[in-house]
Amino acid sequence: MKLSLSSVYTPYSFPIILKSYAFSNLCKPFCSSALSSSPPISLKPQVPLFLRPPIYSTKFCDFKKWHDWAKGIASSIGSTFVNSDNGPDSSILCRELKWLMEDAVEDHSLFSKMGFENYDERVKMRVGIEELYDLWKERIEKRRPFQYVVGCEHWRDLVLSVQEGVLIPRPETELIVDFVCDVVSKNEDLKRGVWADLGTGSGALAIGIGGASGIGGRVIATDINPVSVAVAAYNVQRYCLQDKIEVREGSWFEPLKDIEGKLAGLVSNPPYIPSKEISGLQAEVGRHEPRVALDGGIDGMDYLFHLCDGAALFLKPGGYFAFETNGEQQCRALVDYMKNKRSESLCNFEIVADFAGIQRFVIGFHH
Amino acid sequence: MAHKLIWKWKPTFMLPLTFNSQSKHVIRFHHHPFSSLKIHHPINYTTTAAAAANTSNNGDCVKAKEFLELTDEELVRQCEMDFLKSSGAGGQHRNKRESAVRLKHLPTGIIAQASEDRSQHMNRDSAVKRLRALIALKVRKTVDLDAYSPPRELLQILPPKSTVRGSEIGPQIGPKNQKFALGMQALLDLIFAVEGSISEAAKYIGLSTGALSRLILSDDSLRKEVNDLRASKGMKPLK
Ligand SMILES: C[S@@+](CC[C@H](N)C(=O)[O-])C[C@H]1O[C@@H](n2cnc3c(N)ncnc32)[C@H](O)[C@@H]1O
Numbered sequence: 362m363k364l365s366l367s368s369v370y371t372p373y374s375f376p377i378i379l380k381s382y383a384f385s386n387l388c389k390p391f392c393s394s395a396l397s398s399s400p401p402i403s404l405k406p407q408v409p410l411f412l413r414p415p416i417y418s419t420k421f422c423d424f425k426k427w428h429d430w431a432k433g434i435a436s437s438i439g440s441t442f443v444n445s446d447n448g449p450d451s452s453i454l455c456r457e458l459k460w461l462m463e464d465a466v467e468d469h470s471l472f473s474k475m476g477f478e479n480y481d482e483r484v485k486m487r488v489g490i491e492e493l494y495d496l497w498k499e500r501i502e503k504r505r506p507f508q509y510v511v512g513c514e515h516w517r518d519l520v521l522s523v524q525e526g527v528l529i530p531r532p533e534t535e536l537i538v539d540f541v542c543d544v545v546s547k548n549e550d551l552k553r554g555v556w557a558d559l560g561t562g563s564g565a566l567a568i569g570i571g572g573a574s575g576i577g578g579r580v581i582a583t584d585i586n587p588v589s590v591a592v593a594a595y596n597v598q599r600y601c602l603q604d605k606i607e608v609r610e611g612s613w614f615e616p617l618k619d620i621e622g623k624l625a626g627l628v629s630n631p632p633y634i635p636s637k638e639i640s641g642l643q644a645e646v647g648r649h650e651p652r653v654a655l656d657g658g659i660d661g662m663d664y665l666f667h668l669c670d671g672a673a674l675f676l677k678p679g680g681y682f683a684f685e686t687n688g689e690q691q692c693r694a695l696v697d698y699m700k701n702k703r704s705e706s707l708c709n710f711e712i713v714a715d716f717a718g719i720q721r722f723v724i725g726f727h728h
Numbered sequence: 729m730a731h732k733l734i735w736k737w738k739p740t741f742m743l744p745l746t747f748n749s750q751s752k753h754v755i756r757f758h759h760h761p762f763s764s765l766k767i768h769h770p771i772n773y774t775t776t777a778a779a780a781a782n783t784s785n786n787g788d789c790v791k792a793k794e795f796l797e798l799t800d801e802e803l804v805r806q807c808e809m810d811f812l813k814s815s816g817a818g819g820q821h822r823n824k825r826e827s828a829v830r831l832k833h834l835p836t837g838i839i840a841q842a843s844e845d846r847s848q849h850m851n852r853d854s855a856v857k858r859l860r861a862l863i864a865l866k867v868r869k870t871v872d873l874d875a876y877s878p879p880r881e882l883l884q885i886l887p888p889k890s891t892v893r894g895s896e897i898g899p900q901i902g903p904k905n906q907k908f909a910l911g912m913q914a915l916l917d918l919i920f921a922v923e924g925s926i927s928e929a930a931k932y933i934g935l936s937t938g939a940l941s942r943l944i945l946s947d948d949s950l951r952k953e954v955n956d957l958r959a960s961k962g963m964k965p966l967k
Contacts, residue, residue, distance in 0.1 A: 447816060460846060506823050507823075508823075514846075515845070515846030515847035515850070516847055516849075517847055517849040517850075518847070518849060518850060519847075528820075529823060531818075531819055531820065531822070532827055532847070532848040532849075533818055533819050534819075535847070535848060535849050630820075632820070633819075633820060634820055634821065638821075642821060643821070643822065643823060645823035646820070646821065646822065646823050650823075654820075655820050685819065687817065687819060687820070688817060688819075715818065715819075716809070716848070717818055719817070719818055719819075721818075721819065
């Protein structure tokens with residue numbers, strides 16, 4: 362397991378301690394006080410910048426100086442990163458800078474005043490001005506993903522907490538929530554049943570379908586990575602869905618033994634990048650996101666095949682599944698596999714394109 | 729590598745809309761370096777596109793109002809959707825904060841775009857809202873002044889002192905309300921029919937000229953549209 366947990370413990374205080382060894386069931390992580398005897402490790406999910414209290418105060422001119430410095434750097438990048446690894450260009454960095462200011466500063470009316478000299482005013486911020494310099498340096502020099510810098514990602518209508526060790530949810534994956542909304546709106550049985558999101562990461566899919574789809578039953582989210590489990594539980598709590606979504610730690614179907622053959626629906630965006638492509642990824646992804654969330658084995662399909670096998674066993678008759686893949690080739694290989702090897706249990710396979718026209722998803726049903 | 733998917737639904741009817749291609753309206757919030765990809769909505773578009781075509785194709789006349797009566801989903805299915813993003817594999821490979829959405833409404837050619845939000849989903853919502861407002865502003869339908877009686881959606885945006893507005897119409901609807909677009913569209917139809925004369929239009933809806941001016945000035949886009957018309961007729965702008 363290649364987890365880099367050391368980088369996760371940063372000094373932001375957060376009032377909960379998750380004892381993730383003690384709980385395979387993290388349904389109510391914030392209220393658990395009766396603990397078992399196993400040695401607890403504490404994982405403190407970071408509080409995203411925009412949720413921290415505005416306890417720092419800076420002179421407006423100092424803030425403006427930082428802004429002009431940061432903007433200058435962003436502009437100087439030009440297309441350097443685009444050329445080296447198809448990374449962000451100046452216009453994207455400038456937009457990120459604007460979002461960083463939105464998250465860091467309490468009073469947004471300030472931004473219309475950036476053009477003026479206003480020496481007396483003070484700016485209330487959620488982070489000190491020195492740290493703001495450090496954060497932007499890390500963004501540019503280390504290519505630290507913007508979402509880790511601010512500790513959140515906007516995904517669908519959600520704002521999800523993310524941090525090193527947890528995959529930043531991608532816009533493509535937003536579509537899986539639409540598929541689920543669509544299928545449960547036509548099928549009461551699926552709507553009432555138990556759903557699972559395997560390899561939940563930040564909890565994006567579980568929270569997306571648990572909140573939006575009108576699913577009346579439960580959603581179980583699993584991940585093998587304890588950092589993901591802690592962050593997903595934090596996000597579930599933030600959206601007050603802890604009664605509906607249960608986060609469990611473990612490998613794929615292992616934490617679901619109690620509901621074998623009973624699942625109404627199964628969604629997953631498993632690691633699917635072929636191992637040899639990991640080293641060539643854009644720096645924000647390859648250097649900073651956890652390999653355990655990206656690397657899908659030699660051809661990237663190790664986990665996708667495993668998920669198909671599991672779907673055949675764990676879904677109930679009529680159950681639904683949707684998986685994200687690397688593209689057309691994986692979609693085809695997956696459908697071929699299910700047609701040849703799993704056709705006695707799975708059927709009605711469909712390949713669906715993402716918004717960029719890339720064949721991205723395989724969906725289907727249990728007989 | 730540009731993936732180009734072309735919309736399957738071809739309009740099979742003529743559009744008697746007073747809409748010319750020059751007034752195509754593009755809202756841009758930032759410039760951005762990547763080529764745009766022509767993409768349609770991937771979900772079930774064939775069936776619903778046909779349904780949308782049916783609602784619009786009643787005989788020979790497409791009423792602009794009908795576009796606004798479609799649900800967001802139906803409206804989006806009449807659109808070509810461009811996602812402005814770079815080429816490449818996407819998905820887990822990428823970290824790029826590029827979530828701009830551009831909708832082109834094929835029956836009218838109106839383009840609405842949104843990129844100010846941080847999630848693609850939210851940008852899509854904003855683009856649809858903008859598209860609705862633009863349809864209301866840009867798509868005109870002819871009004872028979874001799875037989876004119878203000879439609880309900882117009883009455884709803886009028887102030888209570890209008891003499892043609894009965895109490896059964898309910899409270900006045902303001903620019904923040906979604907239904908304002910429909911009323912605004914009907915008001916513009918009338919103002920275009922009287923060639924930009926506010927005093928003429930006011931008579932048809934039981935308001936004083938001053939009261940109608942105030943209503944027009946309460947919404948920036950409505951004011952701009954009226955003033956553009958007045959400018960084209962050599963009239964002074966409302967202020
Ligand atoms: C590509 S990420 C997807 C995260 C999230 N579902 C999303 O879409 O944003 C894959 C996830 O699978 C998890 N994972 C990897 N191996 C796993 C395993 N053996 N069992 C369960 N989860 C695993 C990773 O920790 C990671 O969170």
